Amino acid sequence: MSLTARITIPATNRELEIPTGIFINNEFVPSADSNEVIDAINPATEEVICSVVAGSEKDIDIAVAAARKAFNTTWGKNVTGFERSRLLNKLADLIERDQQVLAEVETLNNGKPVKIARDFDIGDTIQCLRYYAGWADKILGQTIEVDNKTKLAFTRHEPIGVCGQIIPWNYPINMWAWKVAPALACGCTIVMKPSELTPLTALMLSKLVAEAGFPPGVLNTVNSLGPVGGAALSAHRNVDKVAFTGSTVTGRKIMEAAAKSNLKKVSLELGGKSPHLVFESADLDQAANWVCLGVLYNTGQDCTAGSRLYVQDTIYDKFISLLVTKAKELVIGDGFDEKTGGGPVVSKAQYDRVWGYIESGKSEGAKLALGGQKRPGKGYYVDPTVFTNITSDMKIVKEEIFGPVLSVGRFKTEEEAIALANDTTYGLGAGLHSNDANQCMRVSSALEAGTVWVNQYNLVNNNVPFGGKKQSGIGRELGSYALEEYTSVKAVHWNFGDRLDWPL
Numbered sequence: 473m474s475l476t477a478r479i480t481i482p483a484t485n486r487e488l489e490i491p492t493g494i495f496i497n498n499e500f501v502p503s504a505d506s507n508e509v510i511d512a513i514n515p516a517t518e519e520v521i522c523s524v525v526a527g528s529e530k531d532i533d534i535a536v537a538a539a540r541k542a543f544n545t546t547w548g549k550n551v552t553g554f555e556r557s558r559l560l561n562k563l564a565d566l567i568e569r570d571q572q573v574l575a576e577v578e579t580l581n582n583g584k585p586v587k588i589a590r591d592f593d594i595g596d597t598i599q600c601l602r603y604y605a606g607w608a609d610k611i612l613g614q615t616i617e618v619d620n621k622t623k624l625a626f627t628r629h630e631p632i633g634v635c636g637q638i639i640p641w642n643y644p645i646n647m648w649a650w651k652v653a654p655a656l657a658c659g660c661t662i663v664m665k666p667s668e669l670t671p672l673t674a675l676m677l678s679k680l681v682a683e684a685g686f687p688p689g690v691l692n693t694v695n696s697l698g699p700v701g702g703a704a705l706s707a708h709r710n711v712d713k714v715a716f717t718g719s720t721v722t723g724r725k726i727m728e729a730a731a732k733s734n735l736k737k738v739s740l741e742l743g744g745k746s747p748h749l750v751f752e753s754a755d756l757d758q759a760a761n762w763v764c765l766g767v768l769y770n771t772g773q774d775c776t777a778g779s780r781l782y783v784q785d786t787i788y789d790k791f792i793s794l795l796v797t798k799a800k801e802l803v804i805g806d807g808f809d810e811k812t813g814g815g816p817v818v819s820k821a822q823y824d825r826v827w828g829y830i831e832s833g834k835s836e837g838a839k840l841a842l843g844g845q846k847r848p849g850k851g852y853y854v855d856p857t858v859f860t861n862i863t864s865d866m867k868i869v870k871e872e873i874f875g876p877v878l879s880v881g882r883f884k885t886e887e888e889a890i891a892l893a894n895d896t897t898y899g900l901g902a903g904l905h906s907n908d909a910n911q912c913m914r915v916s917s918a919l920e921a922g923t924v925w926v927n928q929y930n931l932v933n934n935n936v937p938f939g940g941k942k943q944s945g946i947g948r949e950l951g952s953y954a955l956e957e958y959t960s961v962k963a964v965h966w967n968f969g970d971r972l973d974w975p976l
């Protein structure tokens with residue numbers, strides 16, 4: 473098949489050529505042994521945008537070999553932090569140059585509004601690359617006094633090696649940056665596997681990596697189905713680390729494959745069923761805004777979606793009425809329309825999955841306060857949906873939905889609120905709204921989550937760590953903490969005077 477596709481962005485009539493091959497050694501190539509393709513679909517129209525090469529296990533092998541060679545020659549310990557920093561900054565500049573066109577392709581393939589893709593996802597991506605460019609020449613070990621007269625030790629934070637990175641479809645560009653930026657800053661090389669649902673922007677970004685001047689083999693991209701390329705990367709004996717964002721089910725498989733192969737280091741950013749608590753002292757208007765953002769942003773396709781809400785019973789009726797009014801104001805529609813605040817969900821499978829949960833909420837006896845009706849016509853649209861009268865055993869309360877669906881319950885006391893919030897196998901995000909500072913401190917400390925938002929929700933910063941507790945994951949992305957995921961600490965013990973008498 474051809475290694476490029478000509479596509480037109482319908483809303484802007486922009487014509488462009490998109491790479492569709494596998495990216496190895498800074499070149500787009502066909503699969504070594506497969507003629508399979510993956511169709512990229514526009515979720516707003518259900519039409520095929522173009523097809524990309526579907527990489528095989530053999531292609532993963534070739535990409536890993538390229539990454540290993542680069543690690544041992546042009547990258548790894550053979551490149552200075554100053555040079556890694558320069559290249560990361562250059563890449564950020566190129567992404568900034570192409571911000572609009574990348575956003576349009578992201579909207580075409582993922583469905584999210586173009587203004588959100590451009591200003592938030594890609595804006596954050598540029599900042600992420602620049603943030604880690606700043607770290608690249610500051611990856612330092614320690615000098616440790618062992619015995620002042622004859623011995624000391626020092627540590628070196630060495631790049632861990634070849635990294636497999638498996639990313640999802642909900643933030644295709646952003647999750648690429650969260651994985652690629654710290655890995656490159658630390659001196660690792662990469663085999664990236666984008667989601668089969670949204671491969672296009674990862675290929676465009678790969679082209680920019682070559683244009684920025686990164687040596688061949690430093691970043692390789694293999695479009696592939698998860699059970700093919702993702703599984704091959706996780707089980708590969710020449711991969712030193714695998715970093716993953718996606719479902720808990722797949723995360724478990726990756727960890728198992730890592731354990732059964734070479735015990736590679738694993739970091740997992742998985743699912744969630746994040747609780748949001750609103751106490752009676754809260755600014756209710758603001759709390760309702762944040763709750764809406766928490767569950768409706770990205771059409772609910774967010775690992776930290778605040779999909780369970782618990783409201784103190786003294787303000788319950790007032791708050792629900794405010795919340796429903798505000799949730800109705802969000803326009804879900806075509807991402808190319810400037811009025812749109814949320815797009816369709818990403819795929820037919822995701823659409824069926826979300827509607828399956830909505831039907832289960834109805835049949836298990838929850839009450840619909842908003843939504844619950846399908847739209848006629850094309851596109852995988854799901855409107856904001858709010859369930860009340862929930863019980864803790866309902867599927868909509870226990871399982872991750874990954875759609876704009878909120879389950880609302882009530883509580884009397886702070887203790888009850890904390891118990892409800894923590895009654896989940898997940899531990900990714902949690903939010904609380906209260907104007908009582910002591911209460912904010914007590915509750916934020918009691919919530920079992922990797923991130924707690926107080927009087928806000930879902931805002932993530934490149935310099936603040938992000939990750940989960942319980943079955944929401946292992947390891948941390950972002951901030952200085954992500955550097956630990958991509959480095960291996962070597963202790964060097966140095967003797968400058970101690971004589972060993974032998975035998976002991």
Ligand SMILES: NC(=O)C1=CN([C@@H]2O[C@H](COP(=O)(O)OP(=O)(O)OC[C@H]3O[C@@H](n4cnc5c(N)ncnc54)[C@H](O)[C@@H]3O)[C@@H](O)[C@H]2O)C=CC1
Nearest residue numbers: 639640666667698699702703718719722742743775872874
């Ligand atoms: N934490 C998050 O940000 C995400 C959570 N999810 C959750 O997962 C649900 C299902 O969505 P999916 O797209 O099926 O998620 P998924 O976890 O299967 O897909 C995410 C990535 O994993 C890869 N993958 C799939 N099977 C694999 C395997 N055996 N070995 C290695 N990699 C593999 C996929 O190709 C994709 O790149 C969603 O409804 C949502 O609940 C999905 C995407 C992101």
Ligand code: BAL
Nearest residue numbers: 642717773774775776
């Ligand atoms: N919201 C950040 C990461 C994610 O949803 O996958």
